[in-house]
Amino acid sequence: MRLFEYEAKDAFRQVGIPLPASGLASTAREAARITEDLACPVAIKAQILAGGRGKAGGIKFADTPEASKEAAAKILKMTIHGHPVRRVLIEQRLEIKQEIYLGITIDRSERKPVAICSAMGGVDIEQVAEKHPEKIARSWIDPILGLRDFEARQLAKNAGFEGRTMLQVAGLLLRLWQVFIKNDAELTEINPLIVTPDGKFIAADARLNVDDNSLFRHQALLERVGAGISEKTKLEQQAHELGMTYVELEGNIGIIGNGAGLVMATMDAVKYYGGAPANFLDVGGGATAERMSNALEIVLSHPDVEAVFINILGGITRCDEMARGIIDAQKTLPRDVPIVIRMIGTREKEGAEILAAANIPFLNSMDAAAKRVVEQVTKRG
Amino acid sequence: MTILVDKTTKVIVQGITGREGHFHTKAMLDYGTTILAGTTPGKSGQEVEGIPVFDSVVEAKEQFPEINASIIFVPARFAADATYEALDAGLTIVSLITEHIPVHEEMRFIELARRQGSYIVGPNTPGIITPGQCKLGIMPAHVFKPGRVGLISRSGTLTYEVAASLTEAGFGQSTALGLGGDPIVGMSFVDALKLFEADDGTDATVLIGEIGGSAEEAAATYIKKHISKPVIAYIAGRTAPKGKRMGHAGAIVSGKTGTADGKIKALRKAGATVIDRPIDVDEALQKIL
Numbered sequence: 001m002r003l004f005e006y007e008a009k010d011a012f013r014q015v016g017i018p019l020p021a022s023g024l025a026s027t028a029r030e031a032a033r034i035t036e037d038l039a040c041p042v043a044i045k046a047q048i049l050a051g052g053r054g055k056a057g058g059i060k061f062a063d064t065p066e067a068s069k070e071a072a073a074k075i076l077k078m079t080i081h082g083h084p085v086r087r088v089l090i091e092q093r094l095e096i097k098q099e100i101y102l103g104i105t106i107d108r109s110e111r112k113p114v115a116i117c118s119a120m121g122g123v124d125i126e127q128v129a130e131k132h133p134e135k136i137a138r139s140w141i142d143p144i145l146g147l148r149d150f151e152a153r154q155l156a157k158n159a160g161f162e163g164r165t166m167l168q169v170a171g172l173l174l175r176l177w178q179v180f181i182k183n184d185a186e187l188t189e190i191n192p193l194i195v196t197p198d199g200k201f202i203a204a205d206a207r208l209n210v211d212d213n214s215l216f217r218h219q220a221l222l223e224r225v226g227a228g229i230s231e232k233t234k235l236e237q238q239a240h241e242l243g244m245t246y247v248e249l250e251g252n253i254g255i256i257g258n259g260a261g262l263v264m265a266t267m268d269a270v271k272y273y274g275g276a277p278a279n280f281l282d283v284g285g286g287a288t289a290e291r292m293s294n295a296l297e298i299v300l301s302h303p304d305v306e307a308v309f310i311n312i313l314g315g316i317t318r319c320d321e322m323a324r325g326i327i328d329a330q331k332t333l334p335r336d337v338p339i340v341i342r343m344i345g346t347r348e349k350e351g352a353e354i355l356a357a358a359n360i361p362f363l364n365s366m367d368a369a370a371k372r373v374v375e376q377v378t379k380r381g
Numbered sequence: 382m383t384i385l386v387d388k389t390t391k392v393i394v395q396g397i398t399g400r401e402g403h404f405h406t407k408a409m410l411d412y413g414t415t416i417l418a419g420t421t422p423g424k425s426g427q428e429v430e431g432i433p434v435f436d437s438v439v440e441a442k443e444q445f446p447e448i449n450a451s452i453i454f455v456p457a458r459f460a461a462d463a464t465y466e467a468l469d470a471g472l473t474i475v476s477l478i479t480e481h482i483p484v485h486e487e488m489r490f491i492e493l494a495r496r497q498g499s500y501i502v503g504p505n506t507p508g509i510i511t512p513g514q515c516k517l518g519i520m521p522a523h524v525f526k527p528g529r530v531g532l533i534s535r536s537g538t539l540t541y542e543v544a545a546s547l548t549e550a551g552f553g554q555s556t557a558l559g560l561g562g563d564p565i566v567g568m569s570f571v572d573a574l575k576l577f578e579a580d581d582g583t584d585a586t587v588l589i590g591e592i593g594g595s596a597e598e599a600a601a602t603y604i605k606k607h608i609s610k611p612v613i614a615y616i617a618g619r620t621a622p623k624g625k626r627m628g629h630a631g632a633i634v635s636g637k638t639g640t641a642d643g644k645i646k647a648l649r650k651a652g653a654t655v656i657d658r659p660i661d662v663d664e665a666l667q668k669i670l
Contacts, residue, residue: 106484108594108631111491111565126636143488184485213630214483216458245628249620260562260628261536261591264617265659271620272657280621282628285537313538313545315507315521345541346521366542367660 001210001221002231004047006089008188008208015178017190018202022091031072032065034090041093044071048083049231056080061093082233094202099192101125102173104141104180106187113141113180115152115173117159121192135159147177168201184214235298242294244283251276253373254299254308254337256292258283258317266311269370275377278305286316292325300335307338309373311366314345323351327358338376342369383511383556384531384576384583385474385500390515391447393438393472394419395463396454397429401478405454405519406430412516417445420463438470450474452508452517461486464501468493476517477503477567487565494567501567505629506559507537518559520544528553530666531577533570534589535560535596535629539617542659543589550663552670555583562629564593570600578608584670585611587662588653592618593632593639601647611669612653613662616641 003011006024013019023034024047035042046058053059058080060071068090078085099122107114118136120128129136137158141147149170156169172193179188189207196202215222224230232240239246245260249267253275257263260282267277279302283295292310299308312322322343330339341362343351355362363369392409396402397419407430410416416432418441425436435441442448451472455463460479467475468490475494482504494501502509508518513527520537524545530552534540540559547554558573560566570588577583586608590597597616604612618627618634619641626633634640645655654665 108564143492211484213481247625259538261539261617267620280627
């Protein structure tokens with residue numbers, strides 16, 4: 001899960017990474033008061049769980065409490081990339097001599113953390129990697145030993161820093177490693193790390209993504225998720241609470257299946273025959289009738305859905321349970337749309353009997369079912 | 382011949398008294414897997430399906446030194462500990478079924494396994510099956526038949542889908558294994574391809590990949606240089622959007638990395654036959670074998 005900038009900065013503060021003076025505001029009046037206390041020019045920054053806020057107008061600057069109040073009022077009314085802004089971070093504006101990039105993430109193919117350092121900070125690091133690969137230094141970290149001092153120094157040196165600056169950058173890398181470890185991070189980043197004209201290093205922005213699977217040992221974050229504050233859409237969050245994975249897409253054919261790979265393959269099959277999937281929904285392994293019924297309800301809550309393709313390959317999941325869930329759901333469904341079912345595997349015969357008794361047809365081949373569901377939508381349209 | 386597991390494999394089930402552990406112990410025994418012991422801390426002295434339960438892997442090994450493989454059903458927050466325990470006891474094959482293990486733990490035990498030369502299959506895997514000999518996993522056994530096609534996959538149900546197509550077309554499998562749906566997994570496509578290449582019992586390999594990461598691209602590079610046996614590949618997630626996790630934690634396109642198109646291109650360039658639909662696996666194999 002992605003943390004808000006101010007949460008990431010709290011984590012940075014705990015390990016002693018220097019930060020600009022700041023305060024968090026949820027109203028324009030608070031913003032003015034914080035600016036008055038800071039008594040310096042400020043940046044007003046939207047706190048959202050998405051990138052690209054600067055380009056969208058989510059960062060403004062002000063020299064006085066009045067200007068800050070005005071800017072905060074504007075930003076607090078904004079919705080950026082679908083995320084309503086609820087808070088702004090008011091921060092001391094810094095004078096910049098140089099911008100540096102520091103980051104630690106997980107290299108999937110090496111199965112190790114990798115620390116990244118570049119003297120070209122302040123911009124999208126992926127763009128730097130593409131245009132100036134020689135300006136980026138990387139160091140893979142032994143996950144058992146952790147980042148050692150000499151490795152941090154070498155990394156800073158490889159990025160082009162020398163002498164005392166090299167030592168300072170290495171020190172910050174080691175602190176960032178502490179953030180990475182303490183927070184079970186998938187990614188943590190300082191971009192930019194600012195060098196002021198008087199030679200101070202300050203983290204102007206902060207990013208911290210925490211591994212969802214580790215939340216059981218991060219109580220505060222678990223509570224925040226419980227309060228419904230996350231990057232997920234409403235339906236995605238609802239599905240998550242019911243133990244399913246749902247992802248909204250842009251087409252008109254609802255997709256339900258058991259197993260992530262199978263659901264992706266089902267989407268691809270629909271596309272193969274010229275259809276467009278409206279969602280990804282994985283009911284998970286060993287789903288009950290109730291879960292299938294919930295799944296149908298969620299998929300049909302999306303107004304664009306004109307037909308549904310249910311693809312069940314019974315392993316741990318039982319076809320009779322799934323059939324029962326479909327029938328239960330049909331009694332209460334808000335809308336009547338064609339449902340195409342493909343079902344094979346564990347308890348297929350029992351499931352078939354249940355569906356036959358309710359006059360619901362089903363197919364054995366995923367391919368034939370994909371073709372059928374696309375035909376249903378085309379016929380209607 | 383087969384890879385990783387066969388009829389000589391001697392198994393311990395970690396987390397044997399839990400619901401999943403118990404259920405699958407019975408299913409594996411029914412299949413003919415040799416299970417000698419199980420563990421659940423605090424429950425030593427009990428039995429599950431006639432299999433003795435121990436407090437630890439080391440204690441089980443004292444009585445059954447021939448144990449060489451483990452299958453782990455321990456809940457996510459204790460599963461890393463169970464894996465360290467299996468590695469510490471010197472087991473060479475660990476089939477790690479558990480989903481939702483913290484990624485930092487995964488990196489550590491995978492590094493540990495690499496150092497001592499043990500194989501971790503998973504986490505978040507359906508496991509390994511050598512049809513007719515040994516099932517060290519949770520897959521529905523009836524879709525697999527003994528034969529000469531190797532099957533490697535990042536997905537569970539999609540493996541069953543393809544295995545069912547293969548079996549129906551008369552192509553049995555030498556060994557089939559799921560690599561697991563997490564971003565970080567122990568055994569990779571490259572590791573498995575290497576084993577199938579060296580295996581006398583395998584004529585061709587079917588590789589089932591999906592979006593996210595670059596394991597398929599690494600496989601393509603390896604195939605080009607080192608693999609002489611035919612490879613047929615299917616990649617799921619062509620229609621998946623960027624930046625969204627498609628069920629598996631590892632199935633996410635980030636930036637330009639991990640797209641289905643990139644993987645398909647790389648595999649084609651390496652000489653693999655890439656199929657558009659799982660159902661096409663039969664025809665592709667007919668042409669090759």
